[in-house]
Amino acid sequence: MAAVMLTAVLSACDQGKPGVDTANPETGLCHAVVTPEEFDASSEPSPPVPCAEPHTTQTFQVTTMPEPLAKQEARPNQQQLKAAGKRLCTSEDLRAYLSASSRDGTIGLAITSYFPDRDAWAAGSRAVRCDVAVTDHHGTPQEIGLDLKDALAGPHSAAVRLCYRQEYKDGILSDDGTDVPCSEPHTAEDISAWIAQDASLATSAGREARCLPYALEFLGTEKLPAGVGVQPIIRTVGTARTVRCAVASARQPAPGEAPELVTGTLAPQRVAVTGGAGKNG
Amino acid sequence: MAEHGFGNATQLRERGGKAQKAFTPAPVRGRKGTKARPLGSLGRYLARTFGPGALTLGPVHGAAMISGLVAAALMVVRLLVPEPVGMGDQGEGHGLVCSLGVMNQRPWDYTEFTKYIHPAWVPHQFYGEGCGANGTGEPNYSSQLLLLWLGKLLTPLTGWGPGLDTRAVGLVCCVVFGLLIAALINVLPGRTWFRILIAALFTGVMADGVFADFFISPYSEPAAFLGILGVSVALLHYWNGNGPRWLALLLVVLATVFTVAAKTQTAAWLPVIALAMLWVPLPRRAADGEAAVVEPPTEGTPAQDAVRRGNRWRALLLPATAVLLIVAFSVAFINAQPKRFAEVNLYNAVFVELLPYSPTPEADLEWLGLDPSFINSMDTTVASTRSAVYNPLYPQFQEKISLGTIAGFYATHPERLITMGERGVTAMLTPELGYVGSYLEGFEHGPYDKERRFPVVLGLFSAAKAAPVAFVGMQLVTLLLGLAVAFRKRSAVGRLAVVIVLGGWFQFWAVMLNGGQAEIYKQMIIVGFMAALCGPLLVALISILASEPGKVPERKRRGRRAKAQQGSADPAIVG
Numbered sequence: 001m002a003a004v005m006l007t008a009v010l011s012a013c014d015q016g017k018p019g020v021d022t023a024n025p026e027t028g029l030c031h032a033v034v035t036p037e038e039f040d041a042s043s044e045p046s047p048p049v050p051c052a053e054p055h056t057t058q059t060f061q062v063t064t065m066p067e068p069l070a071k072q073e074a075r076p077n078q079q080q081l082k083a084a085g086k087r088l089c090t091s092e093d094l095r096a097y098l099s100a101s102s103r104d105g106t107i108g109l110a111i112t113s114y115f116p117d118r119d120a121w122a123a124g125s126r127a128v129r130c131d132v133a134v135t136d137h138h139g140t141p142q143e144i145g146l147d148l149k150d151a152l153a154g155p156h157s158a159a160v161r162l163c164y165r166q167e168y169k170d171g172i173l174s175d176d177g178t179d180v181p182c183s184e185p186h187t188a189e190d191i192s193a194w195i196a197q198d199a200s201l202a203t204s205a206g207r208e209a210r211c212l213p214y215a216l217e218f219l220g221t222e223k224l225p226a227g228v229g230v231q232p233i234i235r236t237v238g239t240a241r242t243v244r245c246a247v248a249s250a251r252q253p254a255p256g257e258a259p260e261l262v263t264g265t266l267a268p269q270r271v272a273v274t275g276g277a278g279k280n281g
Numbered sequence: 282m283a284e285h286g287f288g289n290a291t292q293l294r295e296r297g298g299k300a301q302k303a304f305t306p307a308p309v310r311g312r313k314g315t316k317a318r319p320l321g322s323l324g325r326y327l328a329r330t331f332g333p334g335a336l337t338l339g340p341v342h343g344a345a346m347i348s349g350l351v352a353a354a355l356m357v358v359r360l361l362v363p364e365p366v367g368m369g370d371q372g373e374g375h376g377l378v379c380s381l382g383v384m385n386q387r388p389w390d391y392t393e394f395t396k397y398i399h400p401a402w403v404p405h406q407f408y409g410e411g412c413g414a415n416g417t418g419e420p421n422y423s424s425q426l427l428l429l430w431l432g433k434l435l436t437p438l439t440g441w442g443p444g445l446d447t448r449a450v451g452l453v454c455c456v457v458f459g460l461l462i463a464a465l466i467n468v469l470p471g472r473t474w475f476r477i478l479i480a481a482l483f484t485g486v487m488a489d490g491v492f493a494d495f496f497i498s499p500y501s502e503p504a505a506f507l508g509i510l511g512v513s514v515a516l517l518h519y520w521n522g523n524g525p526r527w528l529a530l531l532l533v534v535l536a537t538v539f540t541v542a543a544k545t546q547t548a549a550w551l552p553v554i555a556l557a558m559l560w561v562p563l564p565r566r567a568a569d570g571e572a573a574v575v576e577p578p579t580e581g582t583p584a585q586d587a588v589r590r591g592n593r594w595r596a597l598l599l600p601a602t603a604v605l606l607i608v609a610f611s612v613a614f615i616n617a618q619p620k621r622f623a624e625v626n627l628y629n630a631v632f633v634e635l636l637p638y639s640p641t642p643e644a645d646l647e648w649l650g651l652d653p654s655f656i657n658s659m660d661t662t663v664a665s666t667r668s669a670v671y672n673p674l675y676p677q678f679q680e681k682i683s684l685g686t687i688a689g690f691y692a693t694h695p696e697r698l699i700t701m702g703e704r705g706v707t708a709m710l711t712p713e714l715g716y717v718g719s720y721l722e723g724f725e726h727g728p729y730d731k732e733r734r735f736p737v738v739l740g741l742f743s744a745a746k747a748a749p750v751a752f753v754g755m756q757l758v759t760l761l762l763g764l765a766v767a768f769r770k771r772s773a774v775g776r777l778a779v780v781i782v783l784g785g786w787f788q789f790w791a792v793m794l795n796g797g798q799a800e801i802y803k804q805m806i807i808v809g810f811m812a813a814l815c816g817p818l819l820v821a822l823i824s825i826l827a828s829e830p831g832k833v834p835e836r837k838r839r840g841r842r843a844k845a846q847q848g849s850a851d852p853a854i855v856g
Contacts, residue, residue: 017406017407017408017409018408018409019408019409022409033411034384034405035375035384035385035405035411036389036391037375037376037379037411037412037415038407038408038411040415041409041410041411041418042410042417042418043409043410043418044408044409044410044411045408045409045410046408046409046411047408068673072676077417077621077624077663077670078415078417078621079663079664079668079670079671080670080671080675083670083671117409117410117418138388138389138390138393139389139390140388140389140390141389
């Protein structure tokens with residue numbers, strides 16, 4: 001009886017559907033990868049979903065496994081594959097996909113890589129799929145309805161842009177701030193210019209002067225627009241102090257009043273969005 | 282009760298059923314007066330109440346049913362009241378439970394989800410390698426799926442939401458445990474209260490948080506625990522010789538298959554199970570704990586001898602067939618397990634156990650036929666950044682290292698087994714998994730807090746860590762007493778003790794040789810459970826050996842001998 005029940009249970013097991021072919025992945029497709037195990041799996045054959053619908057990952061690049069691993073008849077193990085994926089799916093490639101300029105700072109983007117399943121590998125496929133996921137501050141992929149293709153150049157980029165929320169105490173803002181996406185309330189927006197602090201950057205004026213050219217580059221203007229100011233923060237890690245250039249709304253709060261927290265980005269739109277319905281900004 | 286100081290001994294013997302005048306001389310330095318010592322009285326009272334008495338067999342359905350219900354209810358209460366307790370998942374659960382089409386509702390981050398238990402699993406459609414052994418999608422089969430499946434059926438009825446809640450699995454485990462306790466009482470020998478005492482001690486072992494908490498978890502250990510109890514019950518029933526023999530054997534086969542299918546490491550006690558099945562059932566009368574009649578050797582014709590030998594072989598045919606069935610199943614099951622597990626176990630056996638504890642790791646690598654560059658990966662797991670999987674020569678490891686290679690290494694380096702054994706015993710005596718929590722989040726318990734409401738086994742094991750040799754000695758005593766009870770008292774409980782001790786030792790070395798130090802505390806849980814069962818078994822063995830009914834009254838013995846000589850059917854003579 002136990003054996004019959006065991007057989008019944010095993011046959012009732014839903015080990016997972018085969019899904020789509022993993023031999024020929026395509027760039028730009030979005031997927032609903034929900035569990036850490038799916039995220040870390042060697043292959044990911046879930047059917048793609050429209051990027052305007054809730055999803056967790058998007059394929060930003062498809063490349064080919066190099067030798068010597070590519071020469072192996074049997075697919076390499078998970079660690080070997082994932083190590084190769086780290087070399088093949090780089091943040092530079094991702095930034096290019098996002099149309100990031102050198103002044104665009106990002107937050108909450110995790111890269112993972114997928115490979116052909118064992119059958120597809122045996123059939124000769126060596127395709128490597130590079131996916132990006134938008135994560136929260138714990139590293140958990142978030143469901144988004146945004147197409148990340150050229151996202152940093154478009155109007156819905158705030159969800160992946162790095163901003164800072166500084167504390168307001170005794171009438172002054174703290175030097176450092178908490179990292180948040182610009183879609184959340186913040187006091188300053190990172191412009192991807194981080195400078196080791198030296199004597200010339202000891203004063204606020206010195207820091208602002210040093211960051212000004214980067215701010216202008218970020219804003220795409222020759223002078224600061226009205227209502228926008230340079231507001232660098234100072235990040236201390238161990239004994240190392242780094243000035244992180246940032247811009248912020250220049251509206252002066254009333255005396256004794258905390259500066260207004262803003263959401264969204266100050267970055268200008270550069271090119272048209274390629275698709276997807278954003279919900280950030 | 283007693284009119285004089287030594288009256289109880291006589292009374293006790295008389296309670297044995299047959300009046301027997303015993304010579305009880307007055308003690309030379311006895312106490313004056315007629316009052317019995319309180320402790321002595323208590324001991325005699327306990328012996329009268331809980332002693333095995335005549336080792337009678339046969340079911341006691343009423344007591345069994347009530348005890349089973351009480352045992353199950355106690356387990357349910359200890360697991361769910363006042364708040365659920367369980368065993369936190371260290372990441373292994375998904376590979377098994379996902380095959381029921383559910384995903385765990387838990388934090389994404391590893392350190393976050395191990396702090397507490399997360400019993401809720403919600404329906405989810407997995408694709409490809411997203412479900413199965415981590416990262417590979419290879420199906421992970423276990424008889425625990427049967428319990429999980431029943432838990433999945435029960436979950437919606439308990440109001441714990443859709444999908445699967447491991448609290449419901451815990452309920453299923455408690456019910457199965459109650460059934461096994463009821464069955465155990467029916468197959469144990471002796472007085473009803475003696476059976477209840479032993480079953481209560483078994484329940485005490487199971488109720489310790491180091492084992493019971495697994496009932497509310499996604500692990501396959503509960504199937505192993507319940508399987509071991511099931512095998513124990515089935516073997517006792519088989520050896521008792523009650524009912525159809527084929528049915529008794531079938532129960533042993535099913536219980537063993539269930540246990541082996543729980544976790545592959547349990548396959549290590551197959552040799553012991555095989556011997557147990559070939560250890561033919563006890564003669565009915567002898568199983569009653571009475572001395573067997575020694576038949577005088579009779580002169581027989583060669584033809585008669587041949588018939589007797591033939592009968593003996595025929596008696597072994599059925600159990601031998603059953604053993605073959607179990608072995609075939611085990612081989613098939615082990616082959617069906619994820620190859621990934623085998624690879625990781627071999628990796629751990631070399632890089633986590635063999636090399637780091639070696640005085641000459643370079644020489645060991647040479648013996649194994651591996652490139653010296655693998656020394657850089659010593660003391661790493663497959664997931665480490667220095668892992669050998671990143672070595673371009675890793676295929677060499679995959680080609681050259683097998684279980685046979687590891688066994689060959691230790692066969693030629695037996696001195697290494699001593700320190701390995703010491704580490705294993707220490708790990709076995711540390712059964713609490715401190716790296717996973719026992720409680721739900723939000724119940725005023727900190728992260729990784731462990732539940733220790735009934736720490737009987739934990740306490741004994743922790744105390745034994747001061748002298749691990751004494752613990753091994755306790756197992757050895759159990760083995761020897763088991764043999765004594767099996768051969769002197771002709772009781773199946775003795776045989777069971779032998780099987781449990783030897784089975785535990787086989788599993789111990791299987792774990793140490795196949796995976797070794799990596800996650801050793803969890804790997805040793807089943808070995809620890811079998812070792813903990815030595816406690817109840819020791820009580821049973823000592824009680825049986827100390828019991829008087831082993832001495833068969835001379836009048837009764839004479840009667841039996843006469844009956845046997847008349848040629849009447851004697852159940853002592855098997856096949």
